[in-house]
Amino acid sequence: MNAAAASAAAAAVVTAPRCDRTKAWGALQGHFEAHGRELDLREAFARDAGRFDAFSLQAPEVFADLSKNLIDVATRRFLLDLARECRIAERRDAMFAGAPINTSEGRAVLHTALRAPPGTAPFSAEVHGVLDEMLAFAEQVRGDGAFTDVVNIGIGGSDLGPAMAVPALDAFGQRGLRLHFVSNVDGHDIAPVLRELQPRQTLFIIASKTFTTQETMANAAVARRWFLAQGMAESEIGRHFCATTTNVQAAAAFGIARTFGFWDWVGGRYSLWSAIGLPIAIAIGAANFRALLAGAHAMDRHFVEAAPAANLPLQLGLLDVWYRNFHRFASRSIAPYHQGLRRLPAYLQQLEMESNGKRVGADGEPLPATLGTSPVVWGEPGTNGQHAYFQMLHQGTDVIPVEFIAVKRPGHDYPALHTMLLANCLAQSQALMQGKTAAEAATEHPPTASPTVDRAALARQRSFPGNRPSTTFVLDELTPRSLGALLAMYEHRVFTSGALWGINSFDQWGVELGKALCNQLLPRFANGDAAGLDGSTAGLLQRLMR
Numbered sequence: 001m002n003a004a005a006a007s008a009a010a011a012a013v014v015t016a017p018r019c020d021r022t023k024a025w026g027a028l029q030g031h032f033e034a035h036g037r038e039l040d041l042r043e044a045f046a047r048d049a050g051r052f053d054a055f056s057l058q059a060p061e062v063f064a065d066l067s068k069n070l071i072d073v074a075t076r077r078f079l080l081d082l083a084r085e086c087r088i089a090e091r092r093d094a095m096f097a098g099a100p101i102n103t104s105e106g107r108a109v110l111h112t113a114l115r116a117p118p119g120t121a122p123f124s125a126e127v128h129g130v131l132d133e134m135l136a137f138a139e140q141v142r143g144d145g146a147f148t149d150v151v152n153i154g155i156g157g158s159d160l161g162p163a164m165a166v167p168a169l170d171a172f173g174q175r176g177l178r179l180h181f182v183s184n185v186d187g188h189d190i191a192p193v194l195r196e197l198q199p200r201q202t203l204f205i206i207a208s209k210t211f212t213t214q215e216t217m218a219n220a221a222v223a224r225r226w227f228l229a230q231g232m233a234e235s236e237i238g239r240h241f242c243a244t245t246t247n248v249q250a251a252a253a254f255g256i257a258r259t260f261g262f263w264d265w266v267g268g269r270y271s272l273w274s275a276i277g278l279p280i281a282i283a284i285g286a287a288n289f290r291a292l293l294a295g296a297h298a299m300d301r302h303f304v305e306a307a308p309a310a311n312l313p314l315q316l317g318l319l320d321v322w323y324r325n326f327h328r329f330a331s332r333s334i335a336p337y338h339q340g341l342r343r344l345p346a347y348l349q350q351l352e353m354e355s356n357g358k359r360v361g362a363d364g365e366p367l368p369a370t371l372g373t374s375p376v377v378w379g380e381p382g383t384n385g386q387h388a389y390f391q392m393l394h395q396g397t398d399v400i401p402v403e404f405i406a407v408k409r410p411g412h413d414y415p416a417l418h419t420m421l422l423a424n425c426l427a428q429s430q431a432l433m434q435g436k437t438a439a440e441a442a443t444e445h446p447p448t449a450s451p452t453v454d455r456a457a458l459a460r461q462r463s464f465p466g467n468r469p470s471t472t473f474v475l476d477e478l479t480p481r482s483l484g485a486l487l488a489m490y491e492h493r494v495f496t497s498g499a500l501w502g503i504n505s506f507d508q509w510g511v512e513l514g515k516a517l518c519n520q521l522l523p524r525f526a527n528g529d530a531a532g533l534d535g536s537t538a539g540l541l542q543r544l545m546r
């Protein structure tokens, strides 16, 4: 064991009270009842000309305007007290040092070590050994021109990160090299991909931390059969298939000789920085992949070093608790105003909901029913979302905080389109906050309104409550570095809210029951045996088999 690994092994898990058992919680409750619940953003801006400056933060690569959130100076102060009482700083340091904070699996949580410069974090030699090897391979694939298509077969954390980052960084991609992502066990996913491929020019990456995941193994077997059916020899599998996994033996048993490894202290949903990032490295090249890591590392340093009041991931995690547990907002919408970020909401769904969708604490104690954890995270790129579900955001009965992501400089040559996009982005957060009274609506003459409609009823239907909160993140440009920083910001925010709730954000026992029941059902599809099943499952089984 080297020195860094030894110090990681020695790092201890920090104990701390759950958020609702602190003094700060009581203060927050009092503050919520007295001021928080009724805070009006329009009045807050009218009262305080400095609100934008007071509630915006600059972190590496990411500017965040938090001023359109339902917070004031006192909210922030009490939330910071909460962070102190819950020992977030000490727990963050324990994570970075390699303490086994994933207690139910006895594992460290060290995705931050994957993006740390050589010699500065635990397991540095191993991390940089694999990274160098993987990037050399990525350059080879890009350089020798033998491959025109790369197919990543993986699911969850072995798919969502690369599937999100590759289109996001399209401007940095190599032309003539097509990246495909197959994840679903539904054959409608792989079939159209295979249809377009030439086996001689195709590289398959079988991406699976465990190399046991049903969907990935099934799709990998389909790809292998297809490859051989195209007249390729078994001996050519070595050149056309590689694996990214912690389970090198299982990959070898599948017939894969070239494997890029990683470690059990890399959670699936935190793994795009590891060998799982191979498709990204092939798409954007080694130097750009290193820039992605450097951006994430810069955000890591910010999370560790910035003062609490200026610490963006910390502030976001605290805000999440404020909204979830005091305002009782049950969901948060992500609206990236950049088409390249179209898969970001799906990526964040796994990051946040698989991490913090828990109802029993890390100590094994069920959380009180009143202590909600992960909100539903969902969204679509703007402006598309505006023409779909923004109606509900503006006028629905639920308040849903929205997170806008705006990028100042586009990666294309259509400046007029970009200006329109940005104007739309600002207009939406403005409209959510500003609203429109029925009296204002009554002065309007909408051309599509029925001439016989009751004018007062129409005005009420056309009014907007406003005071709906939002955060706007601004990136100067969407680059590997800024994307890395943005994603690390989300990771640390999830760590913060999970730590406040006292849950283990790094296991995912909740996915297991369905997997086990699926394995029990599979043979019933062959023999039709519905004995012992509940009436609905039995009825559906028989209907699907008929």
Ligand code: F6P
Binding pocket: 155, 156, 157, 158, 207, 208, 209, 210, 211, 212, 213, 216, 268, 269, 354, 508, 511
């Ligand atoms: O089903 C959940 C999960 O275990 C995720 O946490 C993980 O990212 C995904 O499945 C894929 O797992 P693997 O990389 O081991 O195939």
